[in-house]
Amino acid sequence: MTKVVKKQALGRGLSALLKDPENNIQSVSDKNADKVVGNIIELEIESIEINPFQPRSNFNEEALQELATSIRELGVIQPITVRKLDFNKYQLISGERRLRASKIVGLTTVPAYIRIANDQESLEMALVENIQRHDLDPIEIALSYQRLIDEINLTQEQMSERVGKKRSTIANYLRLLKLDPIIQTGIRDGFISMGHGRAIINIEDHDAQSDIYHKIISRNLSVRETEALVKGYQDSLKPSAKKAAKGTSFKIDDEQKKTIASYFGAKVDVKMAGNGKGKITIPFHSEEDFNRIIKLIQG
Known part of the structure; x- marks a missing residue:
C-alpha cells in the first residue's frame, strides 16, 4: 500500500504542473515534457475523453462490477494510458474498463501514463495494446487486426512483430470475419468458440454456415463434432461416384x-x-x- 501512496503523491505533484497554463506541453521538445511524458500522473477523470479509435465495443457488466469492487478496495493498481490533446484535456489510449469502473466507484481522479501522439500513432497504440489483453473476444481481436491493415497499412508480417503473435495466428483471426454476421455475434456472446468458427469458415455458403451454427447450438456439439459435420457437408457436394458397371448380358462364342x-x-x-x-x-x-x-x- 505504501508503494501505491508514493506513486499517487508523485502523480499529484505532476498533475499540478500540467494545470499551470505556462506549462501547456504539446510535444516532447516542450519545457518540462520530460517530467510528464511516460510518467504516472493523477488525472481528473472529467478531463479524459474516450478514444474514438477504441477497438473494444463489448463490456461484460458483471466483470466491470467486479473490477469496480476491486478498485474500491485497492485503488487503480494499473494506470491507464492517455495522450495529451490540449491544456488539461486528454484522450484515452488504453484502459477503458479501468476508467469505466473508476467512474462506477465515484473516483474523481485516476492514475495515468501520459503520451504525446498523433492520431495514427494513437490508433496503432490503442489497437496493439488492446489486442494484447486477454479479455477481448476473438471477433474484437480480428477487427483490431483488420483495422491495423486498413488504417495503419500494416502487413500481417508487421503485425506479427508488433503484437508478438505468429503470422498464422493473425491469419486465423482475420478469417473469422468471413463468417456470417450472426455467427460472429455468436462467438462474441460466447455461444460458440473460436474453434467452432474456424471449422464453419471452411464452408463458403452463408446459409449452410447458419444451418450448421444452429445445429451446434441445439445439439451442443464440440469442435471435433463440428469439424465432422462440416466434412460431411463438404463430402455431400462432391460429384457422386459412377455406379458400378453392370455385367454383360450376353457372350459371343x-x-x-x-x-x-x-x-x-x-x-x-x-x-x-x-x-x-x-x-x-x-x-x-x-x-x-x-x-x-x-x-x-x-x-
Missing part, C-alpha cells in the same frame, strides 16, 4: 466370331467390354480389299 469372319472374308477381331458394349475390327490389305468390304456392308 467362337462360332459367332467365325460367322462374322466368314461373311467379311477377313480375320475379324471382336472385343467385349464389361458393360456389354464392344467393338468389331475388320482388317483390309489394299484399296481393292477395302472397297470389297464396303460393298458387303452396303448389301
